Amino acid sequence: MTRKTRKITPGTESRIAQVLLITLALAFLAFFLMLPLIAVFSEALKQGIGPFLDAVANPDAFSAIRLTLIIAAISVPLNMVFGLAASWAITKFSFPGKNLLLTLIDLPFSVSPVVSGLIFVLLFGAQGLLGPWLSAHGVKIIFAVPGIILATVFITFPFVARELIPLMMEQGKEDEEAAVSLGANGWQTFWHVTLPNIRWGLLYGVLLCNARAMGEFGAVSVVSGHIRGETNTMPLHVEILYNEYDFVGAFAVASLLAALALVTLVLKTVLEWRFDLHSGARH
Amino acid sequence: MIRVENITKRFGNYPALHGIDLEIQPGEFIALLGPSGSGKTTLLRIIAGLEFQDEGHVHFNGEDVSDIPVGKRNVGFVFQQYALFRHMTVADNIAFGLTVRKARNRPPKAEIKARAQELLRVVQLEGLGDRYPGQLSGGQRQRVALARALAIEPSLLLLDEPFGALDAKVRKDLRRWLRDLHKQMGLTSIFVTHDQEEALELADRVVVMDHGRIDQIGTPEQVYMEPATAFVSHFVGETNRLPDGRHIRPHDIEIVAEGRDRVIVDNVFRKGGSWRVEGRLHETGTIVEIDVDSHDTPPAVGETVAIAAKRARIFSTAEER
Numbered sequence: 267m268t269r270k271t272r273k274i275t276p277g278t279e280s281r282i283a284q285v286l287l288i289t290l291a292l293a294f295l296a297f298f299l300m301l302p303l304i305a306v307f308s309e310a311l312k313q314g315i316g317p318f319l320d321a322v323a324n325p326d327a328f329s330a331i332r333l334t335l336i337i338a339a340i341s342v343p344l345n346m347v348f349g350l351a352a353s354w355a356i357t358k359f360s361f362p363g364k365n366l367l368l369t370l371i372d373l374p375f376s377v378s379p380v381v382s383g384l385i386f387v388l389l390f391g392a393q394g395l396l397g398p399w400l401s402a403h404g405v406k407i408i409f410a411v412p413g414i415i416l417a418t419v420f421i422t423f424p425f426v427a428r429e430l431i432p433l434m435m436e437q438g439k440e441d442e443e444a445a446v447s448l449g450a451n452g453w454q455t456f457w458h459v460t461l462p463n464i465r466w467g468l469l470y471g472v473l474l475c476n477a478r479a480m481g482e483f484g485a486v487s488v489v490s491g492h493i494r495g496e497t498n499t500m501p502l503h504v505e506i507l508y509n510e511y512d513f514v515g516a517f518a519v520a521s522l523l524a525a526l527a528l529v530t531l532v533l534k535t536v537l538e539w540r541f542d543l544h545s546g547a548r549h
Numbered sequence: 550m551i552r553v554e555n556i557t558k559r560f561g562n563y564p565a566l567h568g569i570d571l572e573i574q575p576g577e578f579i580a581l582l583g584p585s586g587s588g589k590t591t592l593l594r595i596i597a598g599l600e601f602q603d604e605g606h607v608h609f610n611g612e613d614v615s616d617i618p619v620g621k622r623n624v625g626f627v628f629q630q631y632a633l634f635r636h637m638t639v640a641d642n643i644a645f646g647l648t649v650r651k652a653r654n655r656p657p658k659a660e661i662k663a664r665a666q667e668l669l670r671v672v673q674l675e676g677l678g679d680r681y682p683g684q685l686s687g688g689q690r691q692r693v694a695l696a697r698a699l700a701i702e703p704s705l706l707l708l709d710e711p712f713g714a715l716d717a718k719v720r721k722d723l724r725r726w727l728r729d730l731h732k733q734m735g736l737t738s739i740f741v742t743h744d745q746e747e748a749l750e751l752a753d754r755v756v757v758m759d760h761g762r763i764d765q766i767g768t769p770e771q772v773y774m775e776p777a778t779a780f781v782s783h784f785v786g787e788t789n790r791l792p793d794g795r796h797i798r799p800h801d802i803e804i805v806a807e808g809r810d811r812v813i814v815d816n817v818f819r820k821g822g823s824w825r826v827e828g829r830l831h832e833t834g835t836i837v838e839i840d841v842d843s844h845d846t847p848p849a850v851g852e853t854v855a856i857a858a859k860r861a862r863i864f865s866t867a868e869e870r
Contacts, residue, residue: 440632443599447619447626448646448701458649462636 349426383488409491429471625698640678808855
């Protein structure tokens, strides 16, 4: 009998550790993630739904939302194409400078966003390298929408490529070789073979890329110039409202960003589930 | 006729093939046999046009195809891991080579469908056209890969380790089936293998490769009975290599009453239709394997017996690699 209980006990120590760890993790999550999230929504709705809707429908807020959507609509497709091209090149071909390219893809992750923004100011700003030439030709990049798009594209470049490179490496190039040996051209091979193989990974990368494109603050803040109704994106608008003690307004716009994050998380979970299902079926 | 002329290939600093020459007659079934790193797969891929040689030429029926990519060489290639398109049904996989053709060369839809069905029949997978590759067994996938390669009516069929990923029983069945299929269709075929048994059983001629060179080209009979080099002798079939340079097959050794070479018996076991006696040469300790007819009584473990070679080939010991 004693023997039997002893046989069970070894589990109890690790069970205590298990419970402790889970509690710790959950408490941490609740305090650092859930609480702020709840705070955002409760602050936004503190004075009821009316002021919340007013704040969102405010012309400046509206234009910030519009600009954010435009920025995402331009930079996400661009990075989808760039990311695909880079991943394809890195995984299917061997060429000199491949490792350098692989390192460069990570650059936006390793550099502070503020520095990224400054790079563009140094390049295209009035005192910048190309500034005089640009202003002579009437092209405005810094403190205008093109600058924000450039900064956003730069910041969000790694998301798609980082998602696809490991996936495509794992899949190798036999499928493509098979398609080509059967007479398919490059486009047919991509469309009928490569794309179906990577579609879930690609979608996942695009989703993360989009979330960041809409939420980016640092780099965009440097190049935007904070012109209300013109070059303010949602994150910048939140800051401005907050600094002006318009808490309901700030939290209302912030809650939209938070909602976007939640939607992204849900979609990501669904995709991961499908992704597992898909890759599970392969073996 | 396929003619490969002085093919040389390097991967960075690694020399994969040195000056390969090879001629293949129409309808022949050729095995490229060698250990890993011998260059056999590289040669197959160069013949296919999936890889390009640094030097040399490939001719198909007198036409120089050296710079023509795989898609225009009209070859069927079966990949080691099959490389089936997993999101397409089996029938769509088989039809792929026809559906990607340019509109003017593409058969009508109904004809493509009929062709896929016909090929499913040829590879004995009737009724499985609507399945996905993930729902098939290894042997079935292999046959789908073959049907897909045959669908484009290739003038040459290339198979990279076609049975490598299958278990022993399926492997044997599929081997027999492939040999019959080749007999029926008479399609010139080349397959790569590291399994000498497979090469000897299937091929009309075997090309034995080592370190990026061809050691011997010959019928299975020639390669087994008259190995050209020490490497061929011990890679194809089992061989005892004695210190004096003699290579003797286990079934070519006799146990005799009196003899110069004496062996201490370490182990005796039944191997298929005969006894296998393992021992060491008395003088040098070289390991020797001897086949004894199953009707005879094998020597006992620990006994010392004299042996004689019924047949041996001599290679200079310097040639040993």
